[in-house]
Amino acid sequence: MTEITFKTTPEVTLVDYHGSDASIVAAARVSVAGGEEAQYLEHLNVAKTKEYRGLINYLMTHRHGTPFEHNSITFRVAAPIFVFREWHRHRVPWSYNEESGRYKQLDPVFHIPGPARPLINVGTSARPQMVPGSFEQWEKLRAEMEEHYILAYRSYERSLAAGITKEVAREVLPVGIFSTMYATANLRGILHFLSLRIHDPEAKFVSYPQYEIQQAAQQVENIVKKLFPIAYSCYIDNGRVAP
Numbered sequence: 018m019t020e021i022t023f024k025t026t027p028e029v030t031l032v033d034y035h036g037s038d039a040s041i042v043a044a045a046r047v048s049v050a051g052g053e054e055a056q057y058l059e060h061l062n063v064a065k066t067k068e069y070r071g072l073i074n075y076l077m078t079h080r081h082g083t084p085f086e087h088n089s090i091t092f093r094v095a096a097p098i099f100v101f102r103e104w105h106r107h108r109v110p111w112s113y114n115e116e117s118g119r120y121k122q123l124d125p126v127f128h129i130p131g132p133a134r135p136l137i138n139v140g141t142s143a144r145p146q147m148v149p150g151s152f153e154q155w156e157k158l159r160a161e162m163e164e165h166y167i168l169a170y171r172s173y174e175r176s177l178a179a180g181i182t183k184e185v186a187r188e189v190l191p192v193g194i195f196s197t198m199y200a201t202a203n204l205r206g207i208l209h210f211l212s213l214r215i216h217d218p219e220a221k222f223v224s225y226p227q228y229e230i231q232q233a234a235q236q237v238e239n240i241v242k243k244l245f246p247i248a249y250s251c252y253i254d255n256g257r258v259a260p
């Protein structure tokens with residue numbers, strides 16, 4: 018029998034990227050410099066950091082968004098299907114390729130909330146205020162989930178063994194099963210995604226995303242912070258409003 022794995026956290030890794038803070042500046046300068054400046058793709062020069070910051074901050078605060086579109090980041094995401102359902106609501110400018118439940122047997126990897134995951138909402142649905150459950154509540158939930166996931170996956174395997182095609186046999190699998198995808202977007206779209214999927218009480222427009230997509234978004238944010246440090250810091254200073 019296939020061994021079943023339980024995970025508490027989605028995983029986001031960097032696959033590929035192009036562009037930098039310098040390419041945001043280059044794209045913005047085309048408007049005044051014309052074709053010659055369009056060739057300019059100098060890598061970020063520390064001596065020019067202040068100059069870049071001033072322009073990028075201007076673009077961010079005045080919501081001149083298009084210079085933030087001439088770049089891209091590709092992420093590999095492994096997350097439960099209920100997180101994918103939330104993520105895939107972000108249509109612009111994301112491109113997605115996801116593993117197929119028609120063409121391959123889905124791996125027996127399921128999500129179980131870790132003990133630190135708050136389990137009780139003492140706020141409202143619009144403004145959730147999540148607090149921890151008791152250890153007994155978490156332990157009961159964990160046991161329920163494990164039991165159900167194992168039952169569901171064994172049923173899936175029995176249908177496959179009986180010759181049922183994968184696309185039909187998968188119907189018994191719950192939304193806690195992990196899937197994987199490539200997700201590619203430009204910085205403007207990624208910042209919009211982060212503004213909705215990270216809870217920050219200091220943000221100009223405070224969002225209340227679900228814990229698990231926020232775990233994934235936090236990993237996206239860490240990658241963005243490394244690749245576009247100036248644009249990222251301007252975004253934070255601007256109250257997490259995407260340009």
Ligand SMILES: Cc1cc2nc3c(=O)[nH]c(=O)nc-3n(C[C@H](O)[C@H](O)[C@H](O)COP(=O)(O)OP(=O)(O)OC[C@H]3O[C@@H](n4cnc5c(N)ncnc54)[C@H](O)[C@@H]3O)c2cc1C
Pocket residue numbers: 106107108109110209213214224225226227
């Ligand atoms: C905390 C939270 C709770 C949520 N709860 C629910 C819920 O209960 N039910 C539910 O269905 N969804 C829910 N959502 C999903 C939400 O409604 C959006 O679908 C999701 O956040 C993607 O946002 P978006 O449309 O701005 O992003 P994108 O699809 O990436 O679009 C980016 C921007 O492009 C423009 N745009 C895109 N498509 C169009 C269009 N067709 N017409 C005009 N302009 C367009 C808009 O300016 C939009 O902001 C929730 C999201 C969050 C963050």
